[in-house]
Amino acid sequence: MKDPIDTLTPMGVMVLALLREGDMHPYEMVRLLRSRQDDRLLTITNGTLYHTVARLQKTGLIDEIGIDRDGNRPERTTYTLTDAGRDTVIAWVRRELPRTDSETDFRIALAEAHNLERDDVTALLRERRSALVDSHVAHRDGLRAAHERGTPAQVLVEIERQEALLEAEVRWLDTLLTRLDGDGLRWGPNDFDDTDRYIAQRKAAQQ
Numbered sequence: 001m002k003d004p005i006d007t008l009t010p011m012g013v014m015v016l017a018l019l020r021e022g023d024m025h026p027y028e029m030v031r032l033l034r035s036r037q038d039d040r041l042l043t044i045t046n047g048t049l050y051h052t053v054a055r056l057q058k059t060g061l062i063d064e065i066g067i068d069r070d071g072n073r074p075e076r077t078t079y080t081l082t083d084a085g086r087d088t089v090i091a092w093v094r095r096e097l098p099r100t101d102s103e104t105d106f107r108i109a110l111a112e113a114h115n116l117e118r119d120d121v122t123a124l125l126r127e128r129r130s131a132l133v134d135s136h137v138a139h140r141d142g143l144r145a146a147h148e149r150g151t152p153a154q155v156l157v158e159i160e161r162q163e164a165l166l167e168a169e170v171r172w173l174d175t176l177l178t179r180l181d182g183d184g185l186r187w188g189p190n191d192f193d194d195t196d197r198y199i200a201q202r203k204a205a206q207q
């Protein structure tokens with residue numbers, strides 16, 4: 001039997017993370033994801049999200065807790081996060097945060113990193129930083145060697161771009177790690193749900 005973490009899709013991660021905020025029906029999930037502009041990370045359609053919710057329920061990561069009808073609106077099924085779902089989303093984020101082989105998975109893991117404890121995130125990002133530094137050195141040294149061999153510059157432009165991106169991400173990570181080490185960056189899965197903006201956003205998505 002496969003571990004749920006191995007079958008979890010990026011959309012599944014985002015649904016589980018949403019349910020850490022509280023019980024929701026899929027319509028609210030879609031509206032929240034779009035209002036937060038999470039469609040910059042992956043394509044969000046009603047069909048994909050409802051299919052994802054059904055799969056998560058089938059694997060025991062979420063559970064149905066009720067069906068409501070408001071006026072002439074269609075019935076809405078509300079879902080809650082199970083203990084297995086909570087453990088799985090944390091495990092997925094913890095697995096993907098230090099990895100450097102999937103940009104999409106990393107961006108989603110980073111977007112949901114607040115579901116982990118600050119010290120855990122710091123350690124995982126330092127692990128990622130180490131891998132990025134090694135990759136940057138390899139690209140930098142490879143470029144230098146290629147230029148010394150007289151390799152035409154036109155075939156090196158992609159490598160030049162990657163070397164520059166790696167250098168920039170290491171600088172950005174250093175800045176984030178400094179913020180995480182200090183007290184200026186609020187952190188935690190429930191460290192924002194008491195703000196007026198958050199409360200208003202949830203209410204609007206429930207309409």
